[in-house]
Amino acid sequence: MFPSRYWREIPHRYRLEAGKCTGCGFVAFPRRLVCPQCGQREFETFKLKGEGELLTYTVIHVGPSAFVDDTPYALGIVKMDDGVNITAQISDIGLDNIEVGGRYKIEFRKIQSDGHSGIHAYGYKFIPIR
């Protein structure tokens, strides 16, 4: 994991900062350079509230090397109340208890560690709202 790439993604991974097109209001998460709706290039920072409804999910049984100790784990797509869909791991719930349509919120979690000596990568995961 390159620290530089991780560092570039901090605004959206740590603070859920999206980009809102100043032309048409389209919300891009992560931010984009060009609005896919109107083609404008100006965005203002828009912070997502961090809650939404689970649209779908899948369970990963054979994970990539950084996640082998976490298997089986769930990845879900949540339609946020702000309108954007976000894909992230689902944590703090048994896999049998995950239900499409359930309410989830974002919590700050460790996503992966780069071996024993590299950096820790932090970001967002979904947890059920209780």
Place this chain on the structure above:
Amino acid sequence: MIGITGYGAYIPRYRIKVEEIAKVWGTDAPSYKRGLQLWEKSVPGPDQDTITMSVEAGKNALIRAGISGEKLGAVYIGSESHPYAVKPSGTVVGEALGATPDCRCADFEFACKAGTEAITCAMAQVAAGNVKYALGVGADTSQGAPGDALEYSASAGAAAFVVGQDNLIAECELTYTYMTDTPDFWRREHEFYPQHGSRFTGEPAYFKHTFGCAKGIMEKAGMKPEDFAYAIFHQPNGKFPMRAGLKLGFTKEQIEPGWLTPRLGNTYSGASPIGLTSTLDIAKPGDKILVVSYGSGAGSDGFIFKVTDRINEVRNMVKHTVWYLDENKVYLDYGTYAKFRGKIRKND
């Protein structure tokens, strides 16, 4: 007047019972439960550490403070389980809360007293006029060696406090620290687990400093135990804080709201700070609260707080500490606990 503008706690949902640990090591669970006055402890998930818990506690504190993260002029994190040996936890926490870049930041270590030291320094920055608001956090995912007495108590949790001079929910009337060089608990560099001096950790360490600090701050303030509505002491187990409090002249009723260790374990730097959050959750305006932390090595920080009317406006803005403690838990077996805590060595 300096004081607390907002406060928040965070406790992971996983728990392990004393019986589950005792079963693996062939020890007598009832004896440990009786001796430690503790029956279960919190366990961090594999994706949780001091940084993640500090962020979540910090978010709760900012909501109660009614300010955004960019208003924080300082972020101080006290812990003995910072995820990095070299690289601050506070930079991640400050960035996640939106406090950067106009922000002072440092990590603190003083065994279990690191959290109150962070809060003290946050208060000092505000008192000096360097910043308007500062965040002080006590958090730990504490480690106990497998089979050691510490394994039954070492747990995880965080408490965060926004310190300021306006919109206070608790005024800080006095602080005091009692400190000596007492080698009761330590961890050398590159060692994975801490070591301790067994019963030496009690009388000349915990009790001497807790009594010295509590008596010292009450003498300076001209106050007696009956002048306080509540008292919170560092809680390495359930027995020590209750014994210390009763011996100082406090009643069980004054101590119990902040006495969480029997069902939480020892959250090290988070212990007395989390006890303060659960006490603030039920305190009334005008109540006086005594807090005395303890960190091995050794020292105790004392605080006297006076709760203000604003507590009634903010306490229900986020979930109370006892919700995290009692309503949101999942019990682990020892194998899963050992995996979560990184106690199993694998090949790369």
